[in-house]
Amino acid sequence: MTAPRTLYDKIWDDHVVHQAEDGTCLLYIDRHLVHEVTSPQAFEGLRMTGRKVRAPEKTIAVPDHNVPTTAGRDTHIDNEESRIQVEALDKNARDFGINYYPVSDIRQGIVHIVGPEQGWTLPGMTVVCGDSHTATHGAFGALAHGIGTSEVEHVLATQTLIQKKSKNMKVEITGSLRPGVTAKDITLSVIGATGTAGGTGYVIEYCGQAIRELSMEGRMTVCNMAIEGGARAGLIAPDEKTYQYVQGRPHAPKGAKWEAALAYWKTLFTDEGAHFDKVITIKGEDIAPVVTWGTSPEDVLPITGTVPSPEDFTGGKVDAAKRSLDYMGLTPGMKLTDIAIDTVFIGSCTNGRIEDLRAAAAILKGKKIKVKRAMVVPGSGLVRAQAEEEGLAQIFIDAGFEWRLAGCSMCLAMNPDQLAPGERCAATSNRNFEGRQGRGGRTHLLSPAMAAAAAITGHLTDVREMMSEQV
């Protein structure tokens, strides 16, 4: 009888092509997602060595990082370097015969939203992409992580990766979330508890009642930020919600293959008694709506809190906190709800899905924004179309938001959507690093509902107060 295994162990075991004596494995990759920024040098490497893409049918490309989110982009991109990168992806997709969603295609969007939406991402698969937020796909019980460009070239040429196995970490969220608390608050709270290096060397399996109660969109938000906690990947075991989400999607299996897949997927859970090297348990009831105050995703506090002082920390974090407070222009002891906001950004692979737009629109309905500018960037053309059909787009527009085309946009500000120095942004994205959203820009990470609340009041706001207003 085999020893009890974790979900990660099972997926790993089913993908080992070759194992060396020192434990280094060659792992088979089921899906390789590609975007314009981290792939050109990899395709160039293939050309220089005369190699081909081994499995073009398992390789999916979409431009997302530096495409403009304004009209006319399908015929012209002003920034020359961006245009060259997008054109390079067009050419590489054509030359190597891989699946491709160009800017002009309604299915274009952020690679981590397009993959699940089109049914490329399935339970039990290995999924990689030259992007750290590949962890998103772990929501389906797929082993998914980011890789560098050399590894992109390696996967293109061999459909495998050289890997050593990570350790197993369990993050359990017990009970249910309170009203106004979302998947974003879970994932930020976990990073707040473990630190940005707390997951280094591990693959995290998220479990517990609060995780089970999340929709697939919410689960993707949770897994998306596993990397901000340092983990190689985040995983959630598939269940009925997963199968329902997947069924009928363009690239999901059909007929007899669906039945065979389903039977296999039902074996994808952590066995009773399987070993975890590290366990974190958080009560769902204890999680509040949170925001970040500093320049690391671990700088998380409940919205009811106050800005900390460097003396609240120890070790290297003392100087880091000083530097963060200076960069963020904040004074220790001030209430987080007193922080005035210039700009609101709703979007990204963390929170650019339909459920995120619904949550923000529910708060915004019939209200006007008080911030200088506010922007919604749907995660894909299909999310955008659905939001228009559901009337959400009109709610955003009536409130004073800009209604943009799909892309990564101001999450990493590679396209024209950037903050000016000193501009303060409430963002539903995933990184509050110095300069992330534009040089000198100041980022507070939060959930879509909290971002909408800040847009209405002009400062960071506890969304629960607005919810009671609505009642």
Add this chain to the structure above:
Amino acid sequence: MDKFTTLTGIAAPMPLVNIDTDMIIPKQFLKTIQRSGLGKNLFDEMRYTQDGQEIPDFVLNQPAYRKAEIIVAGDNFGCGSSREHAPWALLDFGIRCVISTSFADIFFNNCFKNGILPIVLPQDQVDILMADAKNGANARVTVDLPSQTVTTSDGQSFSFEVDPHRKHCLLNGLDDIGLTLEKAASIDAFEARNATLRPWA
């Protein structure tokens, strides 16, 4: 990829924790379709003012460290984005080795693919190396990969761990893809097996 065997060079101290890849190479420099030429923009927003003037206080702008080949850094170096532009920029500047208590996973992997050696040492040893690095250009640190040791300018020596496969590739400047393609028969066999076991994949 250039081989890495031994290196004696100037070590620049960067005690800040959580130095992320957005700091190492900001996104506006990711629009290149080449690997080379990123060294001038390494740590761009810490190194230059908005109008492109050098910030004299920044370590790599100080005369003693302009030719640094080693960085001694605070915890969790290289966190954030997977951009391999970060090691490309380090390499293009001339950095061949980074020493810290911990590294983010993807950055750590990316270093080995580019002939850069990331070394993990315990806090007390990193503290000694950091103090040594602060002595400026006179303090030359020696990194010896075959014997897996780091030696300070005054002769204190510390051993470090490195994965045997990665060590072999660094010492010989080997291309992973070439090595993997030697196992093409195993990949073929896996795909044949998979076509029966998981035909939907």
